[in-house]
Amino acid sequence: MKKICLIFGGKSSEHEVSLRSASAILSGIDTAKYETVLLGITKDGKWYVYEGDPAKIKDGSWIYDSENLTKATLSPAFGEKALILADGRKIAVDVMYPAVHGENCEDGRLQGLFELVGIPFVGPGSLASAVCMDKSVTKSILNEINIPQAKAIVVNDFSRENGYKDAFVWAEKVGYPIFVKPTSAGSSVGSAKVSSKEELATALDNALVYGGKALIEEYIKGREIEVAVLGNDDLTVSACGEIDPGFEFYDYDTKYKNDTASYYIPARLSAETSEKIRTYAEKIYKTLGCRGLSRVDFFVTDSEEIFFNEINTLPGFTSISMYPKLMMHEGMSFTELITSLVELAK
Secondary structure (H helix, E strand, O other), X not given: OEEEEEEEEOOOOOHHHHHHHHHHHHHHOXXXXXXXXXXXXXXOOOEEEEOOOHHHOOXXXXXXXXXXXXXXXXXXXXXXXXXXXXXXXXXXXXXXXXXXXXXXXXXXXXXXXXXXXXXXXXXXXXXXXXXXXXXXXXXXXXXXXXXXXXXXXXXXXXXXXXXXXXXXXXHHHHOOOEEEEEOOOOOOOOOXXXXXXXXXXXXXXXXXXXXXXXXXXXXXXXXXXXXEEEEOOOOEEOOOEEEEOOXXXXXXXXXXXXXXXXXXXXXOOOHHHHHHHHHHXXXXXXXXXOOEEEEEEEEEOOOOOEEEEEEEOOOOOOOOOHHHHHHHHOOOOHHHHHHHHHXXXX
């Protein structure tokens, strides 16, 4: 029986989202095939093997269950594939399953550690993860293969020292409203729609908290369309899914706190546009070197003009997350999806 190490939490602004994803994934693991070890990462980056009640993961109370927490780390011996615990135990594992999101988690750092010690893991490798996490790098690469995208400019701490002069000039040229977002944060953390020069500096200050680099994009008035991709060589590309946030845009609160969003699978698009989006999604996935899974997001205008938005290499697996919804629409059960991801690990 394979032993999976399910990793949750993380030193990330998306810590709480990870707990929900991990809880859902745990409920879908085929216990006849796999044994699961739970490895939690706290908000300050400490690693613990958790051997208590799995129900405590979702609400974060696992961290207070001290009797069932043991500090742990990965064995540095290449190919040993084991967790070393502070109490002297060593737990062999076959596959690492990172149910983590955001910085220090899906940005290639965790994946690089797995590669360094020679242990298979679910999801893209360190390079693809790092490239996809940084939206400015992603956009630069995809521009080279003519993927349609919103106009954008990168702003960093040097720009702040200069009073954001370049940002103000660019925004006036493109015209308001515009969007400001961190280049390396997910779940719309730190993102804002900006309608005036007066709002821009504040939005940039807020976005630069998350990694010191932000993206300003032209506003694309359109529907939010998402495509799930599964596989290494032979890919399954899902139907297009559509999100109607019920608010002006699909921000963190709309995703995880409010119950306003509506979901349409398949999306309310023409067959021709849907197929074009799916073709773009596959091309993007392959070009960026992804494997295992990713969710590719687009905007589509009323005239069905397509714009790539972003790619997420470890998409959410919560009860409202689009990735599992899309793959289940393709005929896979939630448990079959989890099994496929484990077997695709490398």
